[in-house]
Amino acid sequence: MSELKDFIYSIPTTVYFGKDQMGNIGSEVASHGKKVLIVYGGGSVKKIGLFDKVVAELDKAGIAYVEFGGVEPNPRIDTVRRAVEVCKKEGIDVIMPIGGGSTIDAAKLIAAGAKVDFDPWLFVSEYRPISEALPIVVVLTVAATGSEMDAIGVISNPETQDKLAFASPAVRPKAAFLDPTNTFTVSKFQTASGAADIFSHVCEDYFNMEPGLYMLDCFMEGLMKTVIKYGPIALAEPDNYEARANLMWAASWAINGFTKGGNNNTWCCHAIEHELSAIYDVTHGLGLAIVTPRWMEYSLTEENASKFASFGVNVFGIDASLPEMEIAKKAIEATSDFFFNKLGLQSHLKDIGIDETNLRVMAEKSCRYGGLPGIKLLLADDVEQILKNCL
Amino acid sequence: MSELKDFIYSIPTTVYFGKDQMGNIGSEVASHGKKVLIVYGGGSVKKIGLFDKVVAELDKAGIAYVEFGGVEPNPRIDTVRRAVEVCKKEGIDVIMPIGGGSTIDAAKLIAAGAKVDFDPWLFVSEYRPISEALPIVVVLTVAATGSEMDAIGVISNPETQDKLAFASPAVRPKAAFLDPTNTFTVSKFQTASGAADIFSHVCEDYFNMEPGLYMLDCFMEGLMKTVIKYGPIALAEPDNYEARANLMWAASWAINGFTKGGNNNTWCCHAIEHELSAIYDVTHGLGLAIVTPRWMEYSLTEENASKFASFGVNVFGIDASLPEMEIAKKAIEATSDFFFNKLGLQSHLKDIGIDETNLRVMAEKSCRYGGLPGIKLLLADDVEQILKNCL
DSSP: OOOOEEEEEOOOEEOOOOEEEEEGGGHHHHOOOOOEEEESSSSSHHHHTTHHHHHHHHHHHHOOEEEEEEOSSSSSSSHHHHHHHHHHHHTEEHHHHHHHHHHHHHHHHHHHHOOSOOOOHHHSSSSSOOOOOOBBEEEOOSSOOOTSSSEEEEETTTTEEEEEEEOOOGGGGGGEOOGGGGGGTTTTTHHHHHHHHHHHHHHHOOOOOSSHHHHHHHHHHHHHHHHHHHHHHHHHHHOHHHHHHHHHHHHHHSSSSSTTTOOOOOHHHHHHHHHHHHHHOHHHHHHHHHHHHHHHHHHHOOOTHHHHHHHHHHHOOTTTTSSSSHHHHHHHHHHHHHIIIIIIOOSSSSGGOOOOOGGGHHHHTTTTTTTSSSSSSHHHHHHHHHHHHHH | OOOOOOEEEEEOOOOEEEETOGGHHHHHTTOOOOOEEEEEEEHHHHHTTTHHHHHHHHTTTEEEEEEEOOOOOOOOOHHHHHHHHHHHTTTTEEEEEESSSSHHHHHHHHHTTTSSOOOTTHHHHHHOOOOOOOOOOEEEEEESTTTTTTEEEEEETTTTTTEEEEGGGGOSSEEEEEEEGGTTTTHHHHHHHHHHHHHHHHHHHHHOSSOOOOOOOOOOEEEEHHHHHHHHHHHOOOOOOOOHHHHHHHHHHHHHSGGGGGOOOOOOOHHHHHHHHHHOOOOHHHHHHHHHHHHHHHHHOTTHHHHHHHHHHHHHHHTTTSOOOOOOOOOOHHIIIIIIISOOOOOOGGGTTTOGGGHHHHHHHHHTTOOOOOEEEEEEHHHHHHHHOOO
8 A cells, every 4th residue: 555645736717606697707708808719519508598698798798709619529629620720810818618528628629729830639649738728718508527627628539539638727717607507408318428427537536445535535425425316306307406506516526636636546437438439429428337337347356345345335325234345246236226227328338339349449449558547457358358248 | 495505616725735745835935926924823833843844945946035923823913913014024925824723814814914004903893805915825734724725814802802704815825735744743632623623614514404515515524524533543643644634634625615605604603612712712623612512402403403413324323213303412412522532622611711701791792793693593692501501
């Protein structure tokens, strides 16, 4: 056992949380610039009237804007490239994504790309450091990825079948508007996938045998309990404010960096799921839901059963007097039950049209930087077996 | 029942957490200014060698400094006035408290006072708004008040027997250095008082019948479990890094504003304890330990028993199948047991030399702005009875 790691905590994003915060958009954006690129996806933000409300606030504050719609789920580098051109041509000085994780992730790479003369894909493929970016102000519409408060993004390149991450404090949003009512119209499927995504983010930091801060373990258990409690309520009652609010704030805190303090970097399931999305364009949260319980089953050993048992007792309320390994197995069953029964997500890769064809390729790509350092180290053979177990 | 409240979250303090962060002091301070006022208390920071280590880092970075020692526990306005004079005379541009809550609170009012031409007591007595302050970089030595990451301070005026709070985003520290090893030499009494202070901060936001975010209730329960687990360990093994680290980070998060999101303002026990400290110079955490269980006993009703029961089940692990009121009472007993047996703090006012003489005066002063809006509204008569129950 090594010692508790040092860490630097810095999450300066200002969050305007609640139903009646739109009046702060003008002053917040004006503190960063004068001309905004509004980035959005398929247009649902126009359908629900949110786009018009935001624009009215910008108008009131005398802030000019340019629209950039059509960011796809699993956002693509070509879209980012086109948006960067618009920024340069129009003299944009603030990026405002209105949407969920895909739109925000694209906005982050746009914000970085607007500051350089080279192809923004090089930030991802060559790890060129992102030292500056245009300021980002988010209007969030989906509780899921936590991109609204973190310093990370993920971008896809269909040409190379890559889906890769980039990270820099420069792309952490300066501010985010989190109004739970803006998630009332999120579909059942996207609500369930979002809940699975939040749960998975917490798992990635939680399942770890290195010494960590107990207070953060407690916090992570609380986040998971929150998702378990409110995911099904949001599915049954899409306009339940309490449920949407808890899911929204939990999503931000599952991945903004707080839970990482002192913990080892693990993040196995995301590495595996990104390969699924890169080839099959799977919804991220759904992919995670399918992979996570199989990763747990495969990773459980006598040595790490105590962590799975803590998870079972503190998150699912399993009887602490049972033998450790029994609690651990029950906890993994409870996780499957949550994803596939309570949230109603599809449980197998074959259910979403994926067969064994590319399993080996995906397994090898997921380990392109070496093994995945989870609660049990995974090499390509291990990942391939986990993916087979997902079929 | 009203609805969940909107809130704005903004905690931009950068925290350098761990054993090996001193190397970042120079660059952090240099990003804010060139001439530092080092503020400290009775000199223990010199005894443990911390002062010299900090100064060595400032020297390395070419940053000048002026010393200002002698800040007392329950810091006094006269001390702040003298330090403000030093700032103005010396052209200080950064305030660096090395110490615990008293030193940091004094530093906050010094930082604000250095920016104005009037007596800094007017920020407190007349609520003059603090619109700007010198940047503050903290080196923390006690896990207790959370002043290192919050936007609040408390200052005493012995002439008027007042101990009053002030608050402004301008006085929230820009950065804080949290090295758990710097708390190894904190005495048993101060360690226990600090643990009680942390626990009480959480109680003040937790005990509330207004709708709040469940995820924050879970987080607060986790913070209280952390204090219950590690307070006694830190007493038994003063150099237990895991215990000191958990207490230190929990202290910051108990009051930095995160737990407040969407919750009503309550903060009864602090209002009562400040009157004790103002007249009797009681150690803040000790005063809170004596008041808190009596405040709980006095506030418990059929209407709010469910909250006390959640506290009992989730924090102390009391059997959830018992009747609600029974769990609630057991939870209050467990709180007393924690403060007075596990932490070994004195349990009655008479143990610390306080008799009934000033109870009425303190009760009336605590309600000077109207009643105290806790889980049960308290008027001066109620506070007097609670104080009597503390005798």
